[in-house]
Amino acid sequence: MNKVRVFGSSATIAVAIAFSLISFTPAQADPTPAPTISADPYKAAMDQFKHDRDIYVAAMRDREIKMRDINLIFKNAVDKANLDARGALATATTPLQKSTIAATRRNAIDAAINARDTAIAALGDMPVAPTEPMRQPKQMGLNNPQGKQKR
Numbered sequence: 001m002n003k004v005r006v007f008g009s010s011a012t013i014a015v016a017i018a019f020s021l022i023s024f025t026p027a028q029a030d031p032t033p034a035p036t037i038s039a040d041p042y043k044a045a046m047d048q049f050k051h052d053r054d055i056y057v058a059a060m061r062d063r064e065i066k067m068r069d070i071n072l073i074f075k076n077a078v079d080k081a082n083l084d085a086r087g088a089l090a091t092a093t094t095p096l097q098k099s100t101i102a103a104t105r106r107n108a109i110d111a112a113i114n115a116r117d118t119a120i121a122a123l124g125d126m127p128v129a130p131t132e133p134m135r136q137p138k139q140m141g142l143n144n145p146q147g148k149q150k151r
């Protein structure tokens with residue numbers, strides 16, 4: 001009663017069929033197509049708008065950094081003028097000394113304001129934000145499915 005079992009003969013056949021159905025050609029990617037100029041004028045205008053917007057954002061960021069530096073220098077000059085005036089007022093005894101100290105303080109603050117205004121003017125005009133292009137409305141005609149006329 002020894003039966004010889006053929007183990008896996010049906011499995012072998014199934015694997016052989018599966019491999020015959022699968023092609024063994026190596027996969028190849030399509031070559032990268034060369035960028036083409038879009039025939040759609042809106043898409044071209046939108047690409048230009050995005051480029052201009054990136055330039056605008058970078059210019060605004062640069063201007064903001066410069067303004068922060070200008071304002072920091074201005075604040076330090078005003079703080080120094082106030083600190084010097086407080087120190088001098090502590091030793092002042094006559095009204096003439098006190099008014100001279102106050103005038104010196106005002107002159108120092110005015111000089112800081114003028115320096116700040118000059119530095120801001122040297123930055124130039126604010127960058128102008130680009131305007132987003134408008135999409136052209138679709139033309140409704142007889143050949144256009146959206147323009148079908150009712151009969």
